[in-house]
Amino acid sequence: MKRAVLWLCAALFALGGAEAQPRSDPAELGFSATGLMVLDARLQARIDNGDFPGAVLLVARRGHIAHLSALGALREDGPEMPQDAIFRIYSMTKPITSAAAMMLVEEGRLNLEAPVHDYLPSFRNMRVVSAAGEEESRRPMTVLDLLRHTSGLTYELYGEGPARAALAAENMEGGALSNSEVADTLARLPLEHHPGEVWEYGRSTDLLGALIETVEGRMLGEVLGARIFAPLGMKDTGFGPVGPADRHRLAEANADDMNIGAYPMFDPEKPRAFQSGGGGLVSTAHDYARFAQMLMNGGELDGVRLLSPASVEMMTTNQLDAEIGPGSGDIPRPGVGFGLGFSVRTGETGAPAIGSIGEYWWAGATGTYFWADPEEELFVIFLMQAPSQRNAIPTLLHGLVYGAMGE
Numbered sequence: 001m002k003r004a005v006l007w008l009c010a011a012l013f014a015l016g017g018a019e020a021q022p023r024s025d026p027a028e029l030g031f032s033a034t035g036l037m038v039l040d041a042r043l044q045a046r047i048d049n050g051d052f053p054g055a056v057l058l059v060a061r062r063g064h065i066a067h068l069s070a071l072g073a074l075r076e077d078g079p080e081m082p083q084d085a086i087f088r089i090y091s092m093t094k095p096i097t098s099a100a101a102m103m104l105v106e107e108g109r110l111n112l113e114a115p116v117h118d119y120l121p122s123f124r125n126m127r128v129v130s131a132a133g134e135e136e137s138r139r140p141m142t143v144l145d146l147l148r149h150t151s152g153l154t155y156e157l158y159g160e161g162p163a164r165a166a167l168a169a170e171n172m173e174g175g176a177l178s179n180s181e182v183a184d185t186l187a188r189l190p191l192e193h194h195p196g197e198v199w200e201y202g203r204s205t206d207l208l209g210a211l212i213e214t215v216e217g218r219m220l221g222e223v224l225g226a227r228i229f230a231p232l233g234m235k236d237t238g239f240g241p242v243g244p245a246d247r248h249r250l251a252e253a254n255a256d257d258m259n260i261g262a263y264p265m266f267d268p269e270k271p272r273a274f275q276s277g278g279g280g281l282v283s284t285a286h287d288y289a290r291f292a293q294m295l296m297n298g299g300e301l302d303g304v305r306l307l308s309p310a311s312v313e314m315m316t317t318n319q320l321d322a323e324i325g326p327g328s329g330d331i332p333r334p335g336v337g338f339g340l341g342f343s344v345r346t347g348e349t350g351a352p353a354i355g356s357i358g359e360y361w362w363a364g365a366t367g368t369y370f371w372a373d374p375e376e377e378l379f380v381i382f383l384m385q386a387p388s389q390r391n392a393i394p395t396l397l398h399g400l401v402y403g404a405m406g407e
Contacts, residue, residue: 021293024064031059031066035404040069042400046393047072052367052386053254054081058285059401062377063293067404068285075252084286085251086236087383088268090260090279090364094205095315096291097277098147098341100224101208102311109215112147115140119211122187128152129162129190141195146208147340148319149331152191154202157261157365159328163192172203173263175272179220182274183210193327199320199338200327209277220275231304232294234287239275242268242282249284253366253385260365260387279365285381288370292379296372315340316360316374353398361394369394376405 026036039057047054054072058065070081104110110119117124117140126137137152145151154161156168166189172182186207193200209220216223221239229237242250250268252258258265266272268282290301295316299307307315318337331338335350342360345351361371367390372379380401382393 021060021063021065021289023068024066026066029061029064029066030406031061031404032406035400036067039067039400039404040071042396043069044071046389050254051389051392052257052384053078053252054085055382055384056081056083056085056087056285057383057397058289058381060289060293060379063296065289074250076254078252079248081251082249084236084249084284085383086242086246086249086268086282086284087251087368087385088265088364088366089281089283089288089368089383090366092283092288092362092364092368092370093277093279093281095295095341095362095370096224096228096281097205097209097212097220098315099291099295099307100212100227101143101147102307102315102340103227104212104215106308106311110143110211112142112144114143116143116146116151116207116211119143119214120183120187120207122184126152126187126195127190128194129166129192131162134190137191138194139196141191143208143211144319144340145195146204146211148338149199149201149204150196150320150324151202151204151207152193152195152198152200153186153204153207154192154200154327157263161192163190166190167203172206172274173266175266175274178273179206179210179213179275179277183207196324198325198327199329199331201329201331203278205278205341206276209275212277220277224281228291228306229287231306232287232290232301234283234290237281237283237287239272239280240268240282241271251383251385253387257386257388265366265385265387285383288381288383289379292370292372292381296374296377296379316342316344316358316372318344318346353395354402355398363390363394365390367393369397371398378405 057069059067070083127134141151156164294301298309299312320332320337335347337344337346345359356373356375359373363369367384367386369382
């Protein structure tokens with residue numbers, strides 16, 4: 001087995017948050033001091049080139065922080081980047097929402113095999129649209145489909161097609177719709193694929209967030225705050241808005257890099273009705289490291305257990321069978337599958353970067369990125385705000401981090 005809100009109220013913040021992990025001498029954790037200097041220097045060169053204002057990088061191994069660097073500035077011509085800078089993490093929200101769903105599965109309150117319409121009746125009798133026209137879906141979407149992105153839902157942010165055009169007309173990225181209103185909207189729109197047939201990156205985890213609200217009877221931010229953020233000491237993670245006292249820690253993109261496709265990045269200082277389970281959180285490197293270490297420990301951190309080792313194993317193991325094809329993205333492909341909230345490396349060939357079989361990862365649209373390598377007892381968190389650079393950094397980071405190991 002692998003080794004694995006709302007912004008919380010002022011009283012909870014007053015409790016303070018725990019450090020991510022204890023820090024140790026990098027050499028004792030198998031890292032070369034020279035290699036880590038090269039790692040920072042390569043990232044700083046990208047900053048000096050104007051690719052992004054700054055970044056925070058955290059490298060942990062064997063439960064200890066081996067390297068933590070804050071590089072560049074919070075924003076163009078702004079103050080130096082602090083280690084506790086707050087970032088929009090966009091789709092790095094998805095693993096957290098998926099973990100909350102699996103907690104409900106363990107409690108018998110959510111059934112992976114159940115149709116979504118058992119919880120949200122408006123999702124009965126969905127239709128699928130293509131250039132050839134509309135037809136009834138061949139089977140209902142299930143809770144498992146939402147967790148592994150085989151629901152038939154898509155995103156309007158990228159690509160073209162009638163389902164995407166219908167979704168784009170609803171302007172969900174504007175943030176004015178609540179999670180239940182988002183679910184109602186998705187229910188009346190056509191799917192892009194028949195459920196269970198294609199892996200398609202889309203609003204599955206947003207719908208999962210609305211489903212969690214229905215089961216719990218409270219808003220998603222409250223669920224995540226009470227069940228994950230508070231127990232793990234993730235004091236700077238939430239759906240916002242970020243208050244005046246923390247404004248000085250907000251990271252921003254360059255002025256010419258503030259859009260994700262045709263959509264502007266959301267303003268973390270403004271309240272939004274949409275608590276997007278797929279992409280609405282802000283967080284810090286220290287906070288996300290608490291979540292990552294919990295996963296690496298098989299669902300437990302500092303005596304607090306959120307998930308069983310079996311659930312973490314399932315989440316971080318490929319759940320796509322041979323009959324599921326790729327949609328507009330590149331999953332599944334040789335060497336890469338998808339679990340429940342994460343991409344998963346399944347083989348040596350076809351994987352995107354240096355690493356180990358069994359590693360898992362996910363990223364955010366503004367350039368945030370996380371991966372965990374259970375074989376090496378390693379995880380890495382990289383946070384920046386630069387939508388245009390989000391595809392350029394992950395492979396670079398893998399090479400540099402593994403290149404710094406081996407002492």
